[in-house]
Amino acid sequence: MEADVTEGLDIDVLAWGARAKARCDALGLPPYSEVEGQLTRRFLTPAHAAALTTLSEWMAAAGMSVRRDAAANLIGRYEGETPGAKALIIGSHIDSVRNGGRYDGPLGIMLGVDVVEALHRAGRRLPFAIEVVAFGDEEGSRFPASMSCSRAIVGSLDPSALAMKDADGVSVAQALAAFGGDPDAIAAAARRPEDVLAFLEAHIEQGPVLEAEGLALGVVTAIAAQKRLMVRIEGVAGHAGTTPMALRNDPAPAAAEAMLALERICRAGADGLVGTVGRMTALPGAFNVIPGAVEFSMDIRAETSATRDAAVEAVTAEIQAIADRRGLRAEITLMQVLAESPCDPSLMGLLEESLSDLSLPARRLPSGAGHDAMVMADLCPVAMLFIRCEGGISHNPAEAVSEADCALAAQAMLHFIDKLERRERA
Ligand code: HGY
Ligand code: MN
């Protein structure tokens, strides 16, 4: 077993894990949440701005220089032995889903700040820099698409994404400019491959596997492919009291049939196939009006794009058939495509060695959840460290992690950095 890399570092590791957790908790309340009594922190809101202000202070106290790029990414940099060295980027997202959990995203950022602070306090410099990044839009909880911040860093952000509007009709570009970003300079946020060594994201598992097997940490093998679609079924609005059932062109029961079809097709699938309707709206949305239209979202994922696409095709055909049979019009719009993303085998190996240094089994597992790492994989080799979360619950205020698991994750990350240093000096 390697010497414990935390020896000689003036940190009380358990207290350390407690601090990372406590910082996520601190950011779970206003002004870092848009809503009293829950955590909702959407991209480019005042809650997002408040979180970046506090994160900047924590990054600076950890010995980092701090900047924001044109896409509103917050980037702390701990310089290497030689200024301008390639960077190991450690990060995750600071935005949340509506009424979400406190650790989905922020924990990976806090742990990055912790490991840099440990190195800084020990005066250790590496043959590479370390950058800690807080991505602002991984969830896509404000605008229809997501991952715009990591896409900006990778240089793959489609300009059309800047025109996407939120429920109030505000575009990404308008919100970004108001936030202090620069929609016209997004291209400047892109990093050159030669400046980036690797990307490491520590993240809660958001599933039940680690807890069920009594494991604190896991090594991610790949991230599932996903597609986001909006379905609109149009009928004829009418009076709820005077229109006989047989004379209705009501899109609501058609939408219900379509959602059942999505469930049936995904239940019958393999390869981790899942389908979710997270948002549904009847328009105009009055008790006494037969809806003129119904809109609902579909999030369809699988371990491979092929399985994902076969399911999307089957559901699309069924929705069309339902609409035709009922004399309605169906329109399905593709909002986002994310290909499955494998983690880098050699970095996975370093993570596994790090876990065994801590006498922990090196459990490999796929991620059904999407992460910025799947976008960063277009820029550099990526690795993900999963952290057990209680009951596998996530995207829910009941999301919880233990201080001990946070401390173990930080130690594993330090061991990982140690091994990366040895590899870079070889
Ligand atoms: O949707 C996801 O998988 C991630 O939590 N954004
Ligand atoms: Mn997340």
Ligand code: MN
């Ligand atoms: Mn999430």
